[in-house]
Amino acid sequence: MSNNQSSLDNPSDLRSLFRDSKLICPTSGLAAGYVQTNLAILPKKYAFDFLLFCQRNPKPCPLIEVIEAGKYTPIQSAPYADIRYDVPQYRIYENGTLSKEVDNIADIWTDELVTFLFGCSFSFEEALIESGINLSHFENKKNVSMFITNINTIPAGVFSGPTVVSMRAIPRDKLVKTIQVTSRFPNVHGAPIHIGNPEQIGIKDINSPDFGDINVVNEDEVPVFWACGVTPQAVAMKSKPPLMITHSPGHMFVTDIKNHEVAVI
Amino acid sequence: MSNNQSSLDNPSDLRSLFRDSKLICPTSGLAAGYVQTNLAILPKKYAFDFLLFCQRNPKPCPLIEVIEAGKYTPIQSAPYADIRYDVPQYRIYENGTLSKEVDNIADIWTDELVTFLFGCSFSFEEALIESGINLSHFENKKNVSMFITNINTIPAGVFSGPTVVSMRAIPRDKLVKTIQVTSRFPNVHGAPIHIGNPEQIGIKDINSPDFGDINVVNEDEVPVFWACGVTPQAVAMKSKPPLMITHSPGHMFVTDIKNHEVAVI
Known part of the structure; x- marks a missing residue:
């Protein structure tokens, strides 16, 4: 990698x-220190139902910004960005099936597409680490474990399905602090569920995650x-829209908003 | 009033x-103790833009619930209520002009109508009073003063306009507590703006409110x-939808949600 560290630090x-x-x-x-987001792009036809789904399920679907049909500038979260190019890698789904992985979406962009940006757990993980709570998946260089639960989301229009959660192993003596710290961040999944x-939430074997490590x-x-950003993607996919675009796992959209700006108090 | 007190206490x-x-x-x-909401009902055609407007402007437009087109049951906030009958008084606006005030909207209800319920300041006022902060407008049996400010909302589709605020005179030695208490209630307007x-916010004469006393x-x-629930109504009205239904001022929809349930921490 020929890029110097400073360009990797600046959104x-x-x-x-x-x-x-x-x-x-x-x-x-x-x-580090900036909010990164999950991405879901859907045709206008699905936009009201999906926005309503997010409004009803803010823990798995914490909206950072929604960009109107055809527009590709996230005016609130990164006013000089272009959502068609600025995500490191995209996944294109057609009728609910992954068709390809690309590094920009300029050639398939249309005026019909509405962009949804969701807060991601990186923000609250940073706050946990700053508060002295070690996260073992980081130390072991692993992805979090994710599970499909028996906790149903509140349906909206064509969208429904179970809540997907991410699991973190927290030392028992850090449990209270963990809840306090993450409660401050409802826009990036917030307190655990x-x-x-x-x-009790439908997970049979903690050593057999549905996604992740x-x-x-x-x-x-x-x-x-914690409610996980995989939920809105999984729910949207289930409705098999003709076109849906997401970020590739881990390849998030980096905004200009600082993590501490999304804390409620 | 022939109704006994207990039926006035129970939503x-x-x-x-x-x-x-x-x-x-x-x-x-x-x-007392239950969340009351502002009401705005709009044709489906306007629903995505209006929902997006609310998402972008959560302080003046704190959504408690949105009910899909044609449905009249607020499943999350009052599952046995009927939004066509259960508000004490409604206002009907046609093309942005008040046409009548009615006590139910059953005869004009259609499958095209989408209902928006917004948190209202009654909830945080109750919390302030419980925290020992006297609100003089209550003691003087007056409505709050409301002002149109120079603070623009973030536009969405056809919706745009200035933020309307409500003013409360707070004793200087209660200022910190006032901010702490209301910060806990982002779903009912939250912290002051x-x-x-x-x-500085475009109010020339504090003794000459645009609305209220x-x-x-x-x-x-x-x-x-504080950002005020009059904002979304004023903004929606400006776009002159063919039909818009609101509650009559002060005649709110009473939900089954307790005020403390909408506190974030």
């Missing part, structure tokens, strides 16, 4: 590298579950 | 009285301004 410089395809990589650890008993929960740790 | 009983037109009155002080200098700010008090 605007980093997006330029993605825009010019000089860099294609996961964004974890880059532009379950603590301690995977079976296996993460061992040690004796002195408690499994803590 | 369900109270809505029954409104439903049967046995009672038509402002709802301030009724069903301005403190102390009306001119005049409220004197005493020597030891500071004028504090």
Whole structure:
């Protein structure tokens, strides 16, 4: 990688590298301190139902910004960005099936497309680490474990389905602090939705995640579950829209908003 | 009023009285402890833009619930209510002009109508009073003063316009507590958006409100301004939709949600 560290720390410089395809990589650890988002782009026909789904299910679907049909500038979160180029890698789904992975979507862009940007757990993980809470999946260089639960989302129009959660193993003596810290960040999934008993939310085997990596929960740790940004993508996919565009896993959109700006207090 | 006190304290009983037109009155002080909402009903054609407007402007437009086109049950906030009957009084606007005031909207209801319920300041006022902060407009039996400001909302589609604020005179030694308490309630307008200098937000004369009553700010008090639920109604009206239905001022929809349930922490 020939890019110097400073351009990897600055959202605007980093997006330029993605825009010019000089860099294609996961964004974890880059532009530290800035909000990164999940991406879902859908045809206008689905936009009201999907926006309503997000309004009804803010924990799995915490909206950072919605861009009107045909527009590609995230005016609130990154006013000089172009959503067609500035995500490191995109996935194109046709009728609910992955058709390809690309580094820009300029050639398939139409005036019919509405863009949804969702807060991601990177923001609250940073806040946890700053508060002295070690996250073992980071130390083990693994992705979090994700599970499909028995907790239904509130349906809206054509959209419905189960909540997907991410699990982090938290030392028992850090449990209260973990809840306090993440409660400040409702726009990036916020407080956990379950603590301690995977079976109660429909998870049969904590060592057999539906997505992500296996993460061992040690004796002195408690499994803590957060609503996960995979939920809106999974729910949208289920309705098999003719076209849907998302970011490739881990290849997030990097905004100009600082993590502390999305804290409620 | 022949109704005993207990039916005025209970949201369900109270809505029954409104439903049967046995009672038509402002709802301030009724069903204490429960969230009351502002109402805006718009044709489906406007629904995505208006929902997006609310998403972009959560302080003036804090959504409690949105009900899909043609449906009249607020499943999340009052699952046994009927939005066509259960508001004490409605206003019908045609092309942006008030055409009549009615006690139900059953005869003009269509499958094209989408209902928006917004949190209202009654919830945070109750929290302020419980925290020992006297609100002089209550003591003087007046409505709050409301002003059109120079703070623009973030436009969405056909919707745009200035933020309307409500003003409360707060004793200077209660200012910090006031901000702390209201910060816990982002779903009912939340923290103030301005403190102390009306001119800075475009208010020329604090004794000449655009809506509501005049409220004197005493020597030891500071004028504090909150984003107001009049904003979405004013903004929607400006676009002159063929039909728009709101509650009559002060005649709110009473939900089954307790005020403390909408607190973020």
